Amino acid sequence: MILGSDKAKVGDGALGETFKTTAYEVELDGKTYNLHDTVGFGEHSEGTADSIKAARNLYRLLMDLSNSGGVNLLVFVVRTGRLTENRVKNYRLFYEGFCQSKVPIVIVVTGCETVEPPMKLWWTDNEQWFTQAGMLFQGHACVCAFKGTEASRYQNTDLVKESVEVVKQLVVQHCTSSGWTEVWHSHSRVQN
Numbered sequence: 001m002i003l004g005s006d007k008a009k010v011g012d013g014a015l016g017e018t019f020k021t022t023a024y025e026v027e028l029d030g031k032t033y034n035l036h037d038t039v040g041f042g043e044h045s046e047g048t049a050d051s052i053k054a055a056r057n058l059y060r061l062l063m064d065l066s067n068s069g070g071v072n073l074l075v076f077v078v079r080t081g082r083l084t085e086n087r088v089k090n091y092r093l094f095y096e097g098f099c100q101s102k103v104p105i106v107i108v109v110t111g112c113e114t115v116e117p118p119m120k121l122w123w124t125d126n127e128q129w130f131t132q133a134g135m136l137f138q139g140h141a142c143v144c145a146f147k148g149t150e151a152s153r154y155q156n157t158d159l160v161k162e163s164v165e166v167v168k169q170l171v172v173q174h175c176t177s178s179g180w181t182e183v184w185h186s187h188s189r190v191q192n
Helices: 053-069 085-098 119-132 157-174
Strands: 022-028 031-037 074-079 105-110 139-142
Touching: 022 157, 053 085, 074 085, 085 139, 105 119, 105 157, 119 139, 139 157
Parallel strands: 074 105, 105 139
Antiparallel strands: 022 031
C-alpha cells in the first residue's frame, strides 16, 4: 500500500507470500524512508517460514539495522479478528524482547472493509482488549487493503485509497528521526 505498487507480494493463501526480509525505499512528505517487509509469524513448520525461522530472520534484521543507523519504528500488522495468544506472544517477542520496548510501535489492522463505517471503529471497539493484554501502541490505523475483484468492479477502491493515506501518515507521525541501536544481544531466546 505504501509503495503504491505490487512490489511487495501479498496474498490470502494458506502459505505466506514473504520468504525473506526485503527492503524498500519510499518517499513520504519529502523524506526518504526505508521499509522492511518481514516474514510473518505464526505459520506452521511446513510453511514458508515457521515461527523459529521468522524469529531468527527478524532478530538478524534488527541486529543489522542496529549496526547501520538503528530501528525507527515497528509496524505491527494484523487482520481483524480475535486477539490470539500468538499475537500477544509475537508482540512481546519483537517489541518487548528484541527492542526492549524502546522503539515506537504502531498497529495496522487490515480487513476493516467488513466493519460498519467508518473503519476506525474497529479499533475503538477493540483497543481495550489489546491494552488489557499489555499490547500498547503509539498509533493505529484500521484499513482496507483489498480493492475487490474485477467482477465486483473493485468496490473497495475508495477505501484502499483512504487507507493508503492513513498508513502513510501513521509512518510519518511516529517514525523517529534517530534510530534505536541497542538491540538485545542475548542469544537465550533466538539461536543463530
